[in-house]
Each structure stands twice: as structure tokens, then as C-alpha cells.
Amino acid sequence: MNRTGTALVLTSLLLAAACGGDADDDSRSEAEKPSASEAVDVVHDAVDSTLGVTSMGVDSEAHFEAGGQELELGADGAMDYENLVGDVTISTSQAAQDQEVQIRADGEKVWFRIDGAQAAAIPQGKTWAEGDADLLRESASADPIDLVGVVLALRGAEEVEVGGSKEIDGVPTRQFTTTVVYADALEAAGDDREAFASSFNLTGVDDADMEMEVWIGDDGVIRDFSLEVDAGDKPVEATYDVEISDANQEIGAPEAPDADDVLTGPEADAWIAQAMGA
Known part of the structure; x- marks a missing residue:
């Protein structure tokens, strides 16, 4: 699914949440949740949309x-x-x-x-x-992928659960949750593998699970992202929370x-x- 298609899907899915909060609206919003395959596409495309903001x-x-x-x-x-x-x-x-x-x-x-x-x-x-x-064009600190490159972990999502909807800073958003093994996320990052590893490095615990919750706006851009690592019996703990606002404003x-x-x-x-x- 391309970026434009993703935005259109999200717009239709979230319209009810943006326009009201009565029982009928809630029921309609729930009925319009994306399918499992659509949800995976929405999450994958949201990574590119987010890293592509101006x-x-x-x-x-x-x-x-x-x-x-x-x-x-x-x-x-x-x-x-x-x-x-x-x-x-x-x-x-x-x-x-x-x-x-x-x-x-x-x-x-x-x-x-x-x-x-x-x-x-x-x-x-x-x-x-x-x-x-x-000089900022040469500074990693002033590039979206280096400030919020951790969201690249979502490219590894193969199964996505669709949650509810809410407004964040006036933007209708939908919740998605998924769990991805760190090694799989590294592979799925593709050409951005190095940037992802720089943003979130779990060397030595590549088999750790990353449990993620993400709220995606009707424009396809991530607004809230949270990640928690489950490394089993290994003595590793990690959390990462990101809030994005004023996208393309x-x-x-x-x-x-x-x-x-x-x-x-x-x-x-x-x-x-x-x-x-x-």
C-alpha cells in the first residue's frame, strides 16, 4: 500500500472518532477497523511517512x-x-x-x-x-531518522492488533500493537539497518521481543510510540517512548x-x- 493509500484508509477509519463520541459513532468506528493485512500495511507505511516529514x-x-x-x-x-x-x-x-x-x-x-x-x-x-x-544537513541530530529512528522497529511487524481511536493534539489517531524480535527488526530495516541499530541497540540479545504500541494519525504519521523489551531470563531492560507533534507544520x-x-x-x-x- 502506498503512502497516499494509507492516508486515505486511515482518514476513513478515523472520521467517526474525529466528528463525535456517541455510541453510534463508536460502533461505526469499531466496524471500520482495518483488517489484519491492512493493519500491517498501515504500520509499515507509517514508518516511511514519519521519517519523511518536513x-x-x-x-x-x-x-x-x-x-x-x-x-x-x-x-x-x-x-x-x-x-x-x-x-x-x-x-x-x-x-x-x-x-x-x-x-x-x-x-x-x-x-x-x-x-x-x-x-x-x-x-x-x-x-x-x-x-x-x-551544517545541519550534515548533523545526525537534526535528521528525522536519527531523532526518531527507533520507529524503524515497526518495519518488522508481521502481525498487528488494531485498537481503539482517539484524538492527539487535534489529530484523529488509531492504536496498533505488535511484537517483533529484535533480530527480525534489524533485517526488516533494510538500508536503514545502521540507523536503526544506532537508535536502538540490543547487541547480545538479538532474540529479545520488542512489544510496541503506536498511535497513527489519519495522515499516516506516527503521533505516539512506545516500546518495551522482553528479554526473557536475560538481565536486560529497555523502554523507549516517543511523542511526535506538529508534523509538516x-x-x-x-x-x-x-x-x-x-x-x-x-x-x-x-x-x-x-x-x-x-
């Missing part, structure tokens, strides 16, 4: 625990990928080492800030480093940092290149 807001949290070690990941903000406008903060916490990366862009300039004991200090005691906004330009706090010029370019691993 702009979105994101709020995500992930928790990993294995062998007594814990890792926390988070992302919060919004980005317009076509116009290079947005403000996104990415945080990590592991072994009592916290790091926070903030990216602001107004379409012409981009500003980077990194806080954390392991972060390279910005020269001259500055808080921000300024560069050309086009205009994102307002953030306020530029105070000029006194910003490093510019060749020294800033060199620091940014180092921070981006160039």
Missing part, C-alpha cells in the same frame, strides 16, 4: 539497563528540515556522566551548545558556537543566543567540526 516536534525518552549499567536518552524540541529552523535538545546520562546538546537554527545561522564533563569546551569561555545553518524560528555568549569565525567552525566528528 518538520515535526519531538519529545522522547529511552531507558536501557544491562549488567547493572544504565543509560538514559532524551530528545525535546522541534525542527523544520526544509528551512533549517528549529530548537532541539538532546540529553544522555550514563555512569553519572550527563551530557546535553542543544541546537538552535533560524534558517541562516545555527548555534551549538554542549554541556557535560566529557564535552569539549567552547574556546574563549563562550557558551555557544555559531556556524552556517547548512510551520516551526517558528528560535531566539538567537546573546551575542556575548557566542563564538564565531574560524575558531567556531573548527570547534563545530570537532563536535560533529568531521
Whole structure:
């Protein structure tokens, strides 16, 4: 099923939920649930629709625990990928080492800030480093697949259960649940295998089940996604929650940092290149 077809299917399925909440509407909505095969197509296509948005807001949290070690990941903000406008903060916490990366862009300039004991200090005691906004096209942190690449796990879905419907931020959505083995998800990711492994790595427990719940809008874009790992008797725990908003909507330009706090010029370019691993 192509992306347009998926959106049309979801629109018809969710129309009742969008227009009312009486018993007749609920009954009609339940009767119009997609079949099992349609549900699989809807979920698969939602991955491409979500990773293909031109702009979105994101709020995500992930928790990993294995062998007594814990890792926390988070992302919060919004980005317009076509116009290079947005403000996104990415945080990590592991072994009592916290790091926070903030990216602001107004379409012409981009500003980077990194806080954390392991972060390279910005020269001259500055808080921000300024560069050309086009640098964002080289930054994994400002790409949909790297911010919400965990949803690639849904490509491995072979059996999908259809749930109820509700509005999320004014968008009619439908619930779908599925369970996928991690190794199968890696294979199903195809050319995006590396991006998926980078977003969600379960090395050593490839046979773990990923239990997922996803709410897909009538435009085919994921709005809520949650994943929980069941690794059986292996000492591994992991959860990942993602909320997506303002898909393909205009994102307002953030306020530029105070000029006194910003490093510019060749020294800033060199620091940014180092921070981006160039």
C-alpha cells in the first residue's frame, strides 16, 4: 500500500472518532477497523511517512539497563528540515556522566551548545558556537531518522492488533500493537539497518521481543510510540517512548543566543567540526 493509500484508509477509519463520541459513532468506528493485512500495511507505511516529514516536534525518552549499567536518552524540541529552523535538545546520562546538546537554527545561522564533563569546551569561555545553518544537513541530530529512528522497529511487524481511536493534539489517531524480535527488526530495516541499530541497540540479545504500541494519525504519521523489551531470563531492560507533534507544520524560528555568549569565525567552525566528528 502506498503512502497516499494509507492516508486515505486511515482518514476513513478515523472520521467517526474525529466528528463525535456517541455510541453510534463508536460502533461505526469499531466496524471500520482495518483488517489484519491492512493493519500491517498501515504500520509499515507509517514508518516511511514519519521519517519523511518536513518538520515535526519531538519529545522522547529511552531507558536501557544491562549488567547493572544504565543509560538514559532524551530528545525535546522541534525542527523544520526544509528551512533549517528549529530548537532541539538532546540529553544522555550514563555512569553519572550527563551530557546535553542543544541546537538552535533560524534558517541562516545555527548555534551549538554542549554541556557535560566529557564535552569539549567552547574556546574563549563562550557558551555557544555559531556556524552556517547548512551544517545541519550534515548533523545526525537534526535528521528525522536519527531523532526518531527507533520507529524503524515497526518495519518488522508481521502481525498487528488494531485498537481503539482517539484524538492527539487535534489529530484523529488509531492504536496498533505488535511484537517483533529484535533480530527480525534489524533485517526488516533494510538500508536503514545502521540507523536503526544506532537508535536502538540490543547487541547480545538479538532474540529479545520488542512489544510496541503506536498511535497513527489519519495522515499516516506516527503521533505516539512506545516500546518495551522482553528479554526473557536475560538481565536486560529497555523502554523507549516517543511523542511526535506538529508534523509538516510551520516551526517558528528560535531566539538567537546573546551575542556575548557566542563564538564565531574560524575558531567556531573548527570547534563545530570537532563536535560533529568531521
